[in-house]
Amino acid sequence: MMDWLPQSIQHNLDLQIVLPLLLERGLNFLGAILILVLGYWFSGRARRWVGFLVRRIPNSDLMLESFFGSIVAYSVMTFTVLAVLAKFGVQTTSLIALLGAAGLAVGLALQGTLSNVAAGVMLLIFRPFRAGDYVEVGGIGGTVRQLTLFTTELASPDNIQIVVPNSNVWGQAVKNYSRHPTRRLDLVFGISYADDIGKAMDAMREVALRDSRLLADPAPFVAVNALGQSSVDMLLRVWMNNADYWPVKFDLTRAVKERFDAEGITIPFPTQTVYNFGDAEWSKADRA
Known part of the structure; x- marks a missing residue:
């Protein structure tokens, strides 16, 4: 278009056009990188700020902190991406409208994923x-x-x-299992059919009453739970604070076993009684 100009003038004109364009593009690129870095940094700071504010709410817990922190962080990163696109001259208004239309179709395709978000909100509401x-x-x-x-x-x-x-x-x-301050523990011990049931019940009750971690109300309860194939199953039912459940379970099981040993009360192994009839008896049964 400017072939009639000398070569040196054309070169200078090209530089005058290209250099400002490259400079503008480079500044836009650096600005976009800066916006991304600042947006990522601010999203982390916003998450922590939200966590700090939630922790100051009475009766709040870590679930509220992580949930609302995630929402704020994702929102900040969304605005950051839109700002980067605007830096490169993309019309974000039309892009948002396009994303809104596409979001409807994507939402229908990702109903399961969106249901997770809705379920998360319901879990936060009903706790x-x-x-x-x-x-x-x-x-x-x-x-x-x-x-x-x-x-x-x-x-x-x-x-x-x-x-x-x-x-x-x-x-x-x-x-x-952690909602209520107290919990009930049921322990079942099998004793031999030849043992004294009353003696076993007294031993279990005394062991329970000596444990200071057990609650007095409801009081420890002892009863015959079932008549098993090889043993009489005894039930020991006690209540304790929630935090003491597992220590009480382990300690009480050992204490009852040791008390049974001291009292001569046996915990039988599963047994079977086999009756062997002679040939004469079988033949009589066959004739009958």
């Missing part, structure tokens, strides 16, 4: 458990670590991470 509670959901037991937008994280007793979708937690019965 069937708190962080630190030991729960059982669908046969899976563990201590609640945190509740996020999509999942509930548990830790098994041997410290294995268990991640359960929120919809599975909300859609099933939840057993919360």
Whole structure:
């Protein structure tokens, strides 16, 4: 177009056009990187700020902190991405409208994922458990670590991470072993049919009354639970504070066994009685 100009002038004109364009593009690129870095940094700070504010709310727990922190962090990163696109000249208004239309179709395709978000909100509203509670959901037991937008994280007793979708937690019965301050413990001990039942009951009751961790109300309860194939099954039912459940279970089982040994009360092994009839008896039965 400017072939009639000298070569040196054309070169200078090209530099005058290209250099500002490269400079503008480079500044936009550096600005976008800076926005991404600042957005990522601010999302982490916002998550911590939300956690700080939630912790100041009376009766709050870690579930609220992690859930609302996740929402704020995702929101900040969404605005960050939109700001980066605007830096490169993308019309974010039309993009948001396009994303809104596409979001409807994606939402229909990801109903399961969105149901996890809705279930997470319902879990926060009704609060069937708190962080630190030991729960059982669908046969899976563990201590609640945190509740996020999509999942509930548990830790098994041997410290294995268990991640359960929120919809599975909300859609099933939840057993919360930590909700109430007290728990009941049922222990069953088998004694021989030849042993004195009253003596065994007195021994179990005395062992329970000597344990200061057991509650006086309801008082320890002792009864004959069942007549088994090889033993008379005795029931010892006691109540204690929730935190003492496992120590009491282990200690009381040992104490009753030692008391039975001291009293001469036997805990029988499973046995079977076999009757052997001679040929004459069998032949008589056959004739009958």
